[in-house]
Amino acid sequence: MPEEDLLTNDQKAYLKILKRLEFFESISLKITEKKLLAELLDEIILTSQELLNSEAASLLLYNESDNKLHFHTVHGENTDELISNSLEIDEGLAGSCAKSKKSFIINDCYADERFNSSYDKVTGFTTRNMICAPMLKKDSLIGVIQVMNKRGNSPYDKEDMDLFCALASQCAVAIENARLIDIEIKNKYLQYELDTAHDIQMKFIQSELPSFEGMDLSIKLIPAKEVGGDYFNIVKISSEKTLVFIGDVAGKSITAALIVPVLYSFINSYLLLKKDDFNLIEFTNAFNKFLITSTTSDKYATAWLGLIDHSTKTLESINAGHNPTIIINSTGIRKLNAGGFMLGVLEAPYISEKIELNSSDTIIFYTDGVTEAFDIDENEFGEDRFEDFLLDKNKLHPEEISNQLFDSISDFRGDAEQSDDITIGILKIK
Numbered sequence: 001m002p003e004e005d006l007l008t009n010d011q012k013a014y015l016k017i018l019k020r021l022e023f024f025e026s027i028s029l030k031i032t033e034k035k036l037l038a039e040l041l042d043e044i045i046l047t048s049q050e051l052l053n054s055e056a057a058s059l060l061l062y063n064e065s066d067n068k069l070h071f072h073t074v075h076g077e078n079t080d081e082l083i084s085n086s087l088e089i090d091e092g093l094a095g096s097c098a099k100s101k102k103s104f105i106i107n108d109c110y111a112d113e114r115f116n117s118s119y120d121k122v123t124g125f126t127t128r129n130m131i132c133a134p135m136l137k138k139d140s141l142i143g144v145i146q147v148m149n150k151r152g153n154s155p156y157d158k159e160d161m162d163l164f165c166a167l168a169s170q171c172a173v174a175i176e177n178a179r180l181i182d183i184e185i186k187n188k189y190l191q192y193e194l195d196t197a198h199d200i201q202m203k204f205i206q207s208e209l210p211s212f213e214g215m216d217l218s219i220k221l222i223p224a225k226e227v228g229g230d231y232f233n234i235v236k237i238s239s240e241k242t243l244v245f246i247g248d249v250a251g252k253s254i255t256a257a258l259i260v261p262v263l264y265s266f267i268n269s270y271l272l273l274k275k276d277d278f279n280l281i282e283f284t285n286a287f288n289k290f291l292i293t294s295t296t297s298d299k300y301a302t303a304w305l306g307l308i309d310h311s312t313k314t315l316e317s318i319n320a321g322h323n324p325t326i327i328i329n330s331t332g333i334r335k336l337n338a339g340g341f342m343l344g345v346l347e348a349p350y351i352s353e354k355i356e357l358n359s360s361d362t363i364i365f366y367t368d369g370v371t372e373a374f375d376i377d378e379n380e381f382g383e384d385r386f387e388d389f390l391l392d393k394n395k396l397h398p399e400e401i402s403n404q405l406f407d408s409i410s411d412f413r414g415d416a417e418q419s420d421d422i423t424i425g426i427l428k429i430k
Contacts, residue, residue: 036178037175037178037179040174040175040178041059041061041072041175044059044145044171044174044175045057045058045059045145047167048145048147048164048167049147051163051164051167052131052147052150052156052160052163052164053150053151053152054147054148054149054150054151055148055149055150055151056125056127056147056148056149057145057146057147057148058071058094058145058146058148059071059072059143059144059145059146059171060072060087060094060098060143060144060145060146061142061143061175062089062098062141062142062143062144063086066086067088067089068086068087068088068089069086069087069088069089069091069094069095069098069143069144070085070086070087071085071086071087072143085119091116092114092115092116092119093106093109093112093114093115093116093130093132093146094132094144094146096114096132097132097133097134097144097146098134098141098143098144100134101134101136101139101141102134103131103132103133103134103161103164103165103168104131104132104161105129105130105131105155105156105157105158105160105161106129106130106131106132107128107129107155107156108128108129109127109128109129109130110127115127125148126149127148127149128148128149128153129148129149129150129155129156130146130147130148130149130156131146131147131156131160131161131164132144132145132146133145133146133161133164133165133167133168134168135168135169135171135172135175136168136169136172137172137173137176142171142172142175142176143172143175145164145167145168145171147164209234210234210235210236210242212242212310213310214310214429214430215427215428215429215430216397216398216399216427216428216430217234217398217425217426217427217428218397218398218399218401218402218425218426219232219234219402219423219424219425219426220402220403220406220423220424220425221421221422221423222406222418222421222422222423223421224369224417224418224419224420224421224422229248229249229250229259229260229301229421230246230247230248230249230367230369230421230422230423231245231246231247231248231249231260231263231264231301232244232245232246232247232423232425233245233263233264233267235267235271237271237275237278238275238276239310240309240310240311241278241307241308241309241310242307242308242310243267243271243278243280243283243305243306243307244304244305244306244307244308244365244425244427245263245267245303245304245305245306246303246304246322246365246366246367246423246425247263247301247302247303247304247322247343248301248302248303248322248367248368248369248421248423249263249299249300249301250298250299250300250301250302250342259291259295259299259301262291262294262295263301266287266290266291267287270283270286270287278307280305280307280316280318280352281318281349281350281351281352283305284305284318284320284339284340284343284350285349285350287303287343288320288341288343288344288345288347288348288350289347291343291344292344292345292346292347295344299344300342300343300344300345301320301342301343301344302320302321302322302323302342302343302368303320303321303322303342303343304317304318304319304320304322304323304325304336304339304365305317305318305320306318306325306363306365308357313356313357313358313429314354314355314356314357315354315355315357315363316352316353316354317336317338317339317352317353317354317355318338318339318340318350318351318352319336319337319338319339319340320339320340320341320342320343320350321339321340321341321342321343321345322339322342322367323366323367323368323370323371324336324337325363325364325365326363326364326365326387326390327355327361327362327363327364328361328362328364328390328391328394329358329360329361329362330358330360332391333387333390333391334355336353336355338351338352338353339351339352357429358429359429359430360428360429360430361428361429362390362394362398362426362427362428362429363425363426363427363428363429364390364424364425364426365424365425365427366422366423366424366425367420367421367422367423367424368420369418369419369420369421369422369423370386370405370409370422370423370424371383371386372419372420373409373412373413373418373419373420373422374413374416374419375412375413375414375416376413376414376415376416381409381412381413385412389405389408393405397428398426398427398428401426402424402426405424406422406424409422
């Protein structure tokens, strides 16, 4: 005679409870392991079905944005059709459970007016009885789990429901933890993508500047994020002429960074075709048309374009909606404003201005990240502070001026984050 047959009814009931608790403990440990959300949800459903000895089980997640329950995982016969479905918050037994945030047993589903038999018609599954339990975390609805059709045509009882509700509580915590893990993984992947994008973008930024007889040059770019929209290019078109370009693409981070390769490719492609017959106004007009046709209307760039003629020691300047390039000479400060609209906005003609370059002249071109640096109280570094700094440090080598400027901006910002890319270029005539 089996040993279990010698036990009293009370002992058998106690043994049954003990086995269920042991099983529940093992299941609880499994669903609280660190794993991806999709994998976890599948395990929850299989666990629910096994724990309650049921023919089918389903899990619906609550989406706060549309206030609906969405079938996420379903196990049972012919249940694949349900995955793409969703329920209103008060629709059917699951919706009623979600709205009331209370669990219940229905041992004759077709006798309950809340039951929606259309799902049985779709799947061919006949739902006899059911337990519904809300998954809650601090009274916030995570979703609903259900088990259907207890095997052996038995009804669900209070013991079943108590066990199922305990499982639902564990599931809510596990799902929230899994969501955090998903976010962590996505953030790590995004960081990897940003780091890769940074490496790619740096390939479009000059690492070595050309050298000039009779001129000292320094350019420094510090993006606010891994990638940014500031860009510069110094190109020796010939032994006599050099193109200086600095641009600031509208927007931040990745969206702006996507345009940087476009700027790079246009400049290099144009110079391959027009190197021997280069005209700054024609180049700027062509650049503007190219950006209009190759980007969207919200992707434009402010820019300053300078053409240095070393033989005549002159500078031709076009300001395309950019911060004015500053010339510091013996008479003080001069700002180069002539030009036109930002690149990529509309087709309109550009004009240029020409100046003579004299010994000890300093040319400073930069992006608005310099003057629009903010401290913790949202005070701006500003143009006046910037110009005073330049006048005070003008006798230094361009590299020293640049380094001390970045230190000054950093000191001014204090604990405030760098809010925009910062680029500063300084060219000094010997």
